[in-house]
Amino acid sequence: MHITHVLLDKPTHPDLDTFRLYVALKPCHLVRYQLSVNNVCVMSNRGPSYGLSREVQQKIEQKYDPELETRLVDWILSQLSGDSGASGVDRPSPGKQNFQEWLMDGTILCRLINSLYPAETPPIRKISQTKMAFGQMEKISLFLKAAETYGVSRNDIFQTVDLWEGKDMAAVQRTLVALGSEAVTKDDGYYYGNREWFHKKPKGNRRSFTEEQLRHGRSYIGQQMGGHRGASQAGMTSYGTPRQIM
Numbered sequence: 001m002h003i004t005h006v007l008l009d010k011p012t013h014p015d016l017d018t019f020r021l022y023v024a025l026k027p028c029h030l031v032r033y034q035l036s037v038n039n040v041c042v043m044s045n046r047g048p049s050y051g052l053s054r055e056v057q058q059k060i061e062q063k064y065d066p067e068l069e070t071r072l073v074d075w076i077l078s079q080l081s082g083d084s085g086a087s088g089v090d091r092p093s094p095g096k097q098n099f100q101e102w103l104m105d106g107t108i109l110c111r112l113i114n115s116l117y118p119a120e121t122p123p124i125r126k127i128s129q130t131k132m133a134f135g136q137m138e139k140i141s142l143f144l145k146a147a148e149t150y151g152v153s154r155n156d157i158f159q160t161v162d163l164w165e166g167k168d169m170a171a172v173q174r175t176l177v178a179l180g181s182e183a184v185t186k187d188d189g190y191y192y193g194n195r196e197w198f199h200k201k202p203k204g205n206r207r208s209f210t211e212e213q214l215r216h217g218r219s220y221i222g223q224q225m226g227g228h229r230g231a232s233q234a235g236m237t238s239y240g241t242p243r244q245i246m
Contacts, residue, residue, distance in 0.1 A: 061096075063170035069099050071197050072176050076108065078193035079115050100166045105131075106139025113146045116183050116190050123149065137164055147175065151182040 073091060080089055089111075092102035103109055107127055114122035123146035128135055140160045148157055156178035158171035180198035183191040209217075 060168050060170060064096050065170070065173060066094065066096075068173050068177070069096070070094070072173060072180075073099070073102075075180055075193045075197055076112055076176075079191070080108070080111055082115060082192055096169050097166070100163065100169055100172075103172070104140075104163055104166075105136045106143060109143035110139050110146075113143055113150065113179075115192075116150065116179075118190070133164075140164065144175075147179050150179065151186075152178045 077089060077091060089108060092098045107129070110124045110127045114124055114127075117123060124139075124142050127139065130136065137160050140163060144157050144160070148154060152175065156174055158168065158175045162168040162171045177198060180193075181201055184195055184198045185201040185203070
């Protein structure tokens with residue numbers, strides 16, 4: 001992302017504990033963030049999509065699965081509850097926007113990845129409680145990094161803006177499904193919930209051979225390459241001999 005310039009506009013009124021940050025990303029895009037100590041409001045002058053951009057966005061939105069949302073919420077609540085049986089997190093109302101708002105501050109995601117590790121060695125040692133936009137986006141980034149370290153493929157990792165701006169909530173679902181599948185596959189005692197919610201990844205069947213077996217294999221001619229076993233020239237005439245017609 002190329003930032004051309006940054007301009008800070010500090011209000012002169014002493015009672016206003018806010019400031020505005022104007023970031024020009026490109027000559028044709030101007031994004032304005034209004035940050036407050038008590039709340040966070042992210043605004044942009046980017047209008048609704050039209051034409052091809054709108055069609056692409058609609059296709060992305062169609063990939064979102066409401067049934068999968070329910071299953072993921074059930075797993076997250078079960079995972080955060082652990083052995084205690086109390087997650088300390090309220091269940092969100094159904095709906096993509098509610099699901100996004102439930103996860104977008106990053107706290108639940110950080111707690112989720114920590115619950116898959118021993119309590120003594122969590123990947124995210126400090127989960128800050130902040131309402132600042134950049135702090136919440138940083139927590140999402142920490143979760144994504146920890147999820148990749150846990151074993152989730154980079155191709156299954158969503159981008160921070162996919163969750164923060166709600167650009168692609170289907171990608172968020174894909175990451176959580178991959179994380180759940182990885183936890184079920186590890187089977188190390190830190191997964192909580194129904195194991196049928198996620199598929200278990202196939203494990204590799206690694207084989208080891210002795211040096212004698214390897215040496216024998218190098219000298220063996222595979223059947224796809226042909227062979228000479230069983231071949232015979234019995235009954236064949238020599239080259240150049242005219243054909244005998246009886």
